[in-house]
Amino acid sequence: MFLFMLPAWSIQQAQFPQIPWTSRLPSMKGWNLTLDLHAPSPTPLFVRIARALEEDIRRGRLPPGAALPGSRTLAESLGVHRNTVLAAYRELETQGWISTSAARATYVSPTLPDVPARSTAGASRTAMPTQVGFSLPSTPLSREQPDPPRGTLVLAGGAPDIRLLPASLLARAYRRALKLHGKHLLHYGDARGLQRLRAALAGMLSSLRxxxxxxxxxIVTRGSQGAVDLVARTLVTPGDTVAVEAIGYRPAWHAFQLAGARLAPIPLDGEGLRVEALEALAQRTPVRAVYLTPHHQYPTTVTLSPARRLALLAWARTHRVALIEDDYDHEFHYEGRPILPLASADRDGLVLYVGTLSKVLAPALRLGFLAAPRPFLEHALGVREAVDRQGDTALEAAVAELLEEGEVRRHVRKMHGIYHGRRDALVEAVERELAGALTVSPPAGGMALWAHCAPDVDVGAWVRAGREAGVAFTAGGDYSFDGRPVPAVRLGFACLEESELAEAVRRMARTLPRTARVPKREISGRTGKATRP
Incomplete structure (x- = not known):
């Protein structure tokens, strides 16, 4: 049983047939050469073939150096005499468009002849038009910044240290999965994800959360973002109101917006999401769902207090509102026992629980999951099959083996100690190098710090100067719903070693755009430092 309503429509799950792909066209270094010669024309056939190839070279579809099929192969595929193709090739070679090597191979000339103005500037331009011939949405969704230059120390976000991933164990499990079950794993699979992995995840969620x-x-998804997107597509109808944290995770907001939701930002304080603000919102308009990150709020790292959790569940029960709980880094909690998820206290089918293994293993291993009441999952499976069909079944089998054998648990235990130390090292470095500019308290868990900036710090200028100096971190305003500046920065500590964290903070200190330099102070017995287990 669950209390919130689902959309009136439902997508029927379907069986997807296997459709073999074949081609009768010749291979061109693994690709196919297609020429359009069907239009009637008085022009000799060899000239039409030559012009078709010339046009493809002009447009950049055949770049300089591209190998062309042999004359016999091309003639057979086009259904013409070989001499016709030879004549076309001779015409193109005379004009300088193609060349022949000593091994009698034919390829596009490295240096193309001068072309008239109607061309697309030769092989330096692609065949794809640079403009669209139809209208686009007025404002594209914002995207993450491109990767910083090589050598940059990245404090942004809060990614895991992929250098510590037991890659050899994962590779071994992957090879074994393909060797033993390749025919099954490489076929169309269950849209819910591999049953073996779901069983292993269920055991983990039961014992640890x-x-x-x-x-x-x-349902196993492609990362937590895949789970959020699936929830949004399943739950939201255009015009629905979805409440989100006023400082929060923008990619999730985008998923709800693409589903047609109107987003309503809810303020935060030291105890997390303010439930009284939700009540005020519900008095003005029906609320379809609330998306939140209660364990380590993203990006502020605040934990939703027990009293707020009870109040939120009671409010959702009264108003029949779905709670979408994104528990993206539950494993990493350093102070006392972690608070259990909202979903663990849900008795009314209100909570749709989203999690991921990407923070535990590596971001590129897109493995997330959605735990929800089964009536909701039935709706979601129809959406999944229409949009994404299934995940990487072979990868799911490999990770299932690592979970079953305890390798993931051992890896998490190792990372827990390392990240705890890195958290403390980053806090020490910030207090030593940036005292007076940043105020930071060690977060109870997670993989990043939320540091408050002094009033005279130009956060945006600091972030830009830092990138130029080889340190990347994120301004608080980047997480603000309305885009207004927030006097804070988010500093990830998990992906850098302690020495790298110290150097990153030194670079931050050197680039701080303030009226006065930040005074350094020696740290002796830093107050508030967490004790390692």
Whole structure:
């Protein structure tokens, strides 16, 4: 049973047939050469073939150096005499468009002849038009910044240290999965994800997070973002109001906006999401869902207090509102026992629980999951099959083996100690190098710090100067719903070693755009430092 309503429509799950792909066209270094010669014309056939190839070279579809099929192969595929193709090739070679090597191979000339103005500037331009011939949405969604230059120390976000991933164990499990079950794993699979992985995840969620779930209560997705997108597509109809944290995770906001939702930002304080603001919103308009990150709020790292959790569940029960709980880094909690998810206290089918293994293993391993009441999952599976069909079944099998053998648990335990130390090292470095500019308290968990800036710090200028000096970090305003500046920065600590963190903070100190330099102070017995277990 669950209390919130689902959209009236439902997508029927379907069986997807296997459609073989074949081609009768010749290979051109693994690709196919297609020429349009069907239009009637009095022009000799060899000239039409030559012009078709010339046009493809002009447009950049055949770049300089591209190998062309042999005359016999091309003639057979076009259904013409070989001499016709030879005549076309001779015409193109005379004009300088193609060349022949000593091995009698034919290829596009490295240096093309001068072309008239109607061309697309030769092979330096692609065949794809540079403009669209139809209208686009007025404002594209914002995207993440491109990767910084090589050598940059990246504090932005809060990614795991992929250098510590047990890649050899993962590779071994992947090879074994393909060797033993390749025919099954490489076929169309269950849209819910591999049953073996769902069973392993259910065991992990039950023992570590207090969720009474079974394999059939889960869908494996492509990362937590895939789970959020699936929830948005399944739950939201255009015009629905979805409440989000006023400082929060923009990619999730985009998923709800693409589903047609109107987003309503809810303010935060030291105890997390303010439930009284949700109540005020509900008095003005019906609320379809609330998306939140209660364990380590993204990006502020605040943990939703127990009293707020109870109040939120009671409010959702009263108003029949779905709670979308994104528990993206539950494993990393350093102070006392972690608070169990909202979903563990849900008795009314209100919480749609989103999690991921990407923070535990590596961001490129897109493995997330959605735990939800089964009636909701039935709707979601129809959407999944229409949009994404299934995940990487072979990868799911490999990770399932690592979970079953305890390798993931051992890796998490190792990372827990390392990240705890890095958290403390970053806090020490900030207090030593940036005292007076940043105020920071060690977060209870997670993979990043939320540091408050002094009033005279130009955060945007600091971030830009830092990137030029080889250190990347994120301004608080980048997480603001309305885009207004926030006097804070987010500093990830998990992906850098302690020495790298110290150097990153030194670079931040050197580039701080203030009226006065930040005074350094020696740290002796830093107050508030967490004690390692």
């Amino acid at each position: 207090g969720l009474a779930v079974r394999a059939d209560d889960l």
